[in-house]
Amino acid sequence: MGRPRQHDEKVAEALLDAAESRVAAEGVDSLSLRAVAAGADTTTRAVYTLFGSKDALVGALGVRAMRLLEAEALTMTPTADPAADLVEAGLGFRRFALGRPALFSVAFHRASAKAWPPFREVSVDTFSHLQQRFEPLAAQGLLGDRTIPEAALQFDALCEGLAWVELRGNRLTPDPETFWRRSIAALVAGFLQAA
Missing domain, CATH: 1.10.357.10 (Tetracycline Repressor, domain 2)
Structure with a gap:
């Protein structure tokens, strides 16, 4: 049996919520993966695992x-x-x-x-x-x-x-x-x- 998936759809949605809030408050240029991860109460690793990059997060x-x-x-x-x-x-x-x-x-x-x-x-x-x-x-x-x-x-x-x-x-x-x-x-x- 493999390890349970740590970064799932729920985490992805939380990251998108945090990213949207950040963009709404400060604009897309201020989007920081560290701030988004903190806003979703997770790690930057979760962002990279689920989206791969800042540009991909913006695409999402x-x-x-x-x-x-x-x-x-x-x-x-x-x-x-x-x-x-x-x-x-x-x-x-x-x-x-x-x-x-x-x-x-x-x-x-x-x-x-x-x-x-x-x-x-x-x-x-x-x-x-x-x-x-x-x-x-x-x-x-x-x-x-x-x-x-x-x-x-x-x-x-x-x-x-x-x-x-x-x-x-x-x-x-x-x-x-x-x-x-x-x-x-x-x-x-x-x-x-x-x-």
Whole structure:
């Protein structure tokens, strides 16, 4: 019988919690494996055993972010109005970005698929699910000359940009949610225009 595994999924989750807290408090550049290990009440050996490196730990935070974003998307039931569904999906992205800004920052600007290959897999899956939200628009001829991947990428870019503007403290309007709604609705309406 082999030795019992000392560093398991529970320890990995504790390390991710500690890393997320550290990034939220001081930014990703301040991420120290020693501080993360201490925050999870374990050793740096656990970090290296479970993740391999600081970059891989950041990648694992990116995976966590994508899974939370995917979970947010799965709470939305499609309706007969796919354009309105996209507006709601964008607002779900907003809730995620504002609710977990550290994870948003890591996932969209710091995580490396090279350092942590599961991040690439989860990112591809998440984008694939986003593209599925565009299939009803395509079926109704509402994407103009755009492909589903192109429209989904434009939507993603708009949502990322709006989130960054809001997170930096720039006032979008007195009512940021309405600003998001109008921005996404304008994008969707613009799909009908030839590029």
